[in-house]
Amino acid sequence: MPPRTLFQKIWDAHVVRDVPGEPTLLYIDLHLVHEVTSPQAFEGLRLTDRKVRRPDLTIATMDHNTPTWPLTQPVTDTIAKEQLDALERNCKEFGIRLEDRFSPLQGIVHVIGPELGLTQPGLTIVCGDSHTSTHGAFGALAFGIGTSEVEHVLATQTLPQRKPEAMEVRVEGDLPAGVTAKDIVLGIIGRIGIGGGVGHVIEYTGSAVRGLSMEGRMTVCNMSIEGGARAGMIAPDDTTFAYVEGRPHAPRGAAWEQALDAWRSLRTDPGAVYDRTVTVDASSLVPHVTWGTNPGMVAPVDGRVPDPSNAASDDDRRSLEQALRYMDLKPLTPIQDIQLDRVFIGSCTNARIEDLRAAAAVVRGKRVHPRVRAMVVPGSHQVKVAAEQEGLDRVFSEAGFEWREAGCSMCLGMNPDILQPGERCASTSNRNFEGRQGKGGRTHLVSPPMAAAAAVAGHFVDIREWDRG
Amino acid sequence: MEPFTRHTGLVAPLDRVDVDTDQIIPKQFLKSIARTGFDAGLFFDWRFRPDGSPNPDFVLNKPEYQAASVLVSGRNFGSGSSREHAPWALQQFGFRAVIAPSFADIFRNNCYQNGLLPVALPDSIVRQLLDRAASQPGYRLSIDLENQTVADERDTLASFDIDPAVKHRLLNGLDDIGLTLQHADAIESFERRRPTFLPHTEAVPA
Numbered sequence: 160m161p162p163r164t165l166f167q168k169i170w171d172a173h174v175v176r177d178v179p180g181e182p183t184l185l186y187i188d189l190h191l192v193h194e195v196t197s198p199q200a201f202e203g204l205r206l207t208d209r210k211v212r213r214p215d216l217t218i219a220t221m222d223h224n225t226p227t228w229p230l231t232q233p234v235t236d237t238i239a240k241e242q243l244d245a246l247e248r249n250c251k252e253f254g255i256r257l258e259d260r261f262s263p264l265q266g267i268v269h270v271i272g273p274e275l276g277l278t279q280p281g282l283t284i285v286c287g288d289s290h291t292s293t294h295g296a297f298g299a300l301a302f303g304i305g306t307s308e309v310e311h312v313l314a315t316q317t318l319p320q321r322k323p324e325a326m327e328v329r330v331e332g333d334l335p336a337g338v339t340a341k342d343i344v345l346g347i348i349g350r351i352g353i354g355g356g357v358g359h360v361i362e363y364t365g366s367a368v369r370g371l372s373m374e375g376r377m378t379v380c381n382m383s384i385e386g387g388a389r390a391g392m393i394a395p396d397d398t399t400f401a402y403v404e405g406r407p408h409a410p411r412g413a414a415w416e417q418a419l420d421a422w423r424s425l426r427t428d429p430g431a432v433y434d435r436t437v438t439v440d441a442s443s444l445v446p447h448v449t450w451g452t453n454p455g456m457v458a459p460v461d462g463r464v465p466d467p468s469n470a471a472s473d474d475d476r477r478s479l480e481q482a483l484r485y486m487d488l489k490p491l492t493p494i495q496d497i498q499l500d501r502v503f504i505g506s507c508t509n510a511r512i513e514d515l516r517a518a519a520a521v522v523r524g525k526r527v528h529p530r531v532r533a534m535v536v537p538g539s540h541q542v543k544v545a546a547e548q549e550g551l552d553r554v555f556s557e558a559g560f561e562w563r564e565a566g567c568s569m570c571l572g573m574n575p576d577i578l579q580p581g582e583r584c585a586s587t588s589n590r591n592f593e594g595r596q597g598k599g600g601r602t603h604l605v606s607p608p609m610a611a612a613a614a615v616a617g618h619f620v621d622i623r624e625w626d627r628g
Numbered sequence: 629m630e631p632f633t634r635h636t637g638l639v640a641p642l643d644r645v646d647v648d649t650d651q652i653i654p655k656q657f658l659k660s661i662a663r664t665g666f667d668a669g670l671f672f673d674w675r676f677r678p679d680g681s682p683n684p685d686f687v688l689n690k691p692e693y694q695a696a697s698v699l700v701s702g703r704n705f706g707s708g709s710s711r712e713h714a715p716w717a718l719q720q721f722g723f724r725a726v727i728a729p730s731f732a733d734i735f736r737n738n739c740y741q742n743g744l745l746p747v748a749l750p751d752s753i754v755r756q757l758l759d760r761a762a763s764q765p766g767y768r769l770s771i772d773l774e775n776q777t778v779a780d781e782r783d784t785l786a787s788f789d790i791d792p793a794v795k796h797r798l799l800n801g802l803d804d805i806g807l808t809l810q811h812a813d814a815i816e817s818f819e820r821r822r823p824t825f826l827p828h829t830e831a832v833p834a
Contacts, residue, residue, distance in 0.1 A: 175811070175814050175815055175818045176811050176814045180792060180793065181793050182791070182793055184808060184811060184814065184815075186815070186818050186819075186822075188822075188826060188827075189827065189829070195658050195659070195711075196710065196711065196712070198661035199661070199662075199663045199712075202661070202663070207805070209805070212815075214829075215828045215829055215830055216828065216829060217829060218829040223658075224659065236659075238659040238660070239659050241659075241661060242659050242660075242661055245661045256829050256830065276827070277827050277829060279826075279827055282826070282827075287710060287712075288709075288710055289708065289709050289710040289734060303710040303734055304710060304734065304737070305710055305711075305712035305715075305734060305737060305738035305741060306712040306738075307712060307738065307741035307742070307804070308737065308738075308741065310805065311804055311805050311808065314805050314808075314809070315805060315808045315809060315815060316815065316819075317808055317815055319793075319804065319807075319808060321791060323733075353646060353704060353707055354646070354703060354704035354707065354730060354732070357704070357730065357731075357732060357733055358733060384708075384734075387704065387707065387732060387733070389733050408827045408828070408829070409827075410825040410827075414824065414825040415825075417823070417824075417825050418823075418825040421823065421825075453646055453648065453707070474645050474702060474703070475645075477643075477644075477645075478644070478645050478646065481644070571650075571655050571709075572655060573655045573656070573658065573659065580678060590648075590650070590708060590709075592648045592650040592651065592708060593650070593651060593673060594650060594651075594654055594673045595650050595655075598654070598673055598678070599678065
């Protein structure tokens with residue numbers, strides 16, 4: 160067999176049917192479901208009298224709509240409540256396991272999959288959510304789908320797919336202090352553009368990627384979609400195996416040994432060819448801050464907002480002008496002069512325990528700036544409990560952060576956590592689109608330590624100089 | 629799904645690049661459990677001013693584009709969130725096709741599932757279409773899926789590529805799930821070959 164990429168190997172292992180001229184029918188090992196993109200899919204099953212083929216490969220949670228106020232308080236948004244109730248009814252009717260708002264295992268769908276040990280190397284994983292790419296951190300092929308495809312997977316446990324191309328993003332070298340996984344991926348998107356990965360599955364390689372924890376790898380893979388890529392993945396290694404081992408759904412005993420044998424072959428063979436390769440020098444990376452209205456509009460923390468008059472094309476110039484107008488920023492404003500009203504530490508990008516530790520280390524013993532309202536929303540109930548056991552909740556609360564229940568929260572503002580028009584927010588989430596966190600809200604994407612430092616200072620600061628200041 | 633064969637309609641120019649699905653339909657409209665009614669949320673933050681009144685400057689609010697059924701826009705249309713509510717909103721508002729230099733992958737797949745046709749054309753042609761739709765009142769385009777062409781009343785302007793299997797499905801309005809279930813034997817035989825160590829989602833005993 161000729162040398163193959165990691166992506167090609169996982170693809171080949173899931174082909175149910177491959178006929179020239181038709182899309183490949185691909186088997187799906189794990190289907191994650193949440194309340195927003197599933198109700199019409201279940202309704203479709205009812206209308207056609209179809210069943211869920213493999214409820215045992217399907218799991219649901221409530222995350223997008225759930226309020227992050229205490230669990231003793233009810234969901235007051237009646238339309239959101241109706242959608243949450245619909246998921247509960249659907250899961251009961253079709254026999255699907257549900258981690259509801261009160262489950263100790265509830266959380267953002269992309270946080271709980273790995274936590275439960277359901278996310279494993281070599282799997283195909285889908286969810287009606289574009290950030291499904293997160294799970295690629297384990298060496299899985301994981302991608303977001305729409306509601307019709309959700310229905311398709313529920314009914315058949317397969318998806319017809321055309322094979323995307325394989326793209327390598329190689330990040331070599333040592334990351335400087337203060338530069339995180341978030342900065343790696345923001346740097347990559349800044350370089351390839353938000354459409355740069357369209358039609359591709361990205362494999363992240365290189366020593367800087369190998370050196371990341373699983374949390375860091377999930378942050379990088381999570382934002383693959385922000386570069387337009389279908390999925391992002393990282394070959395599994397001992398870091399991966401150590402994370403998976405012992406989790407509730409991880410294989411045990413002889414099955415674990417069997418799994419390890421299979422997982423160790425999940426790497427790109429020497430001589431395998433990617434359709435495209437991009438190389439990044441890790442030592443040149445810096446903390447990043449987005450200034451515009453998509454994740455590719457990003458600048459180094461010691462840089463400035465760009466000047467549209469220097470844009471490469473008319474389209475680009477207009478796009479920059481529109482973004483600056485929406486963000487209420489003048490060309491060439493130094494990033495560190497941007498003043499903030501809100502800080503959000505949360506989301507499937509950056510709300511795992513390591514993210515909260517990194518943010519807490521920055522704010523310990525300090526106070527949130529009086530103008531700033533800052534909140535921490537753990538990625539899952541389990542992350543929340545773990546953080547409380549370490550006392551991180553007290554560190555945040557004593558500094559003036561709100562410490563809240565788990566969910567997607569202000570990443571997309573479907574629940575009551577939203578920006579008011581004109582408010583400016585430093586956010587550890589993944590999208591700075593117009594109105595994403597609330598109509599008229601202005602979002603700047605940063606890493607957890609950068610968000611924490613900005614909360615204290617009231618404006619962006621260079622985290623590399625934080626300890627000295 | 630309603631088949632798509634050929635469509636002729638009024639063109640609305642949305643002259644922006646990177647139109648993301650958060651703009652096509654903001655999150656407050658995603659709470660519905662129905663499949664209809666999403667036209668009310670289409671481009672909501674652009675269509676309406678903060679006080680709720682229509683924004684007269686937005687292209688779809690202009691009288692000359694009221695009956696538009698072909699949307700032309702800039703590169704990377706439909707980026708971001710996987711919400712299928714985006715094509716639902718466009719379709720329920722009256723659009724049958726979107727023309728742009730490029731589309732985000734998930735959005736394009738979602739369009740195919742609903743018979744809304746995404747047509748990728750070269751930058752220079754799209755620029756021409758945007759300019760004509762902006763300057764020529766009543767500018768109409770015909771999109772012929774069988775022949776994969778885009779024409780106006782004078783000329784055939786361009787041909788476009790489309791996956792032959794997708795084309796066949798769209799022309800005939802076929803149900804993807806129905807097609808897949810014809811291969812139930814292949815799925816069953818694949819399932820028998822799956823390694824035993826793979827995870828299952830049943831609740832773990834406490």
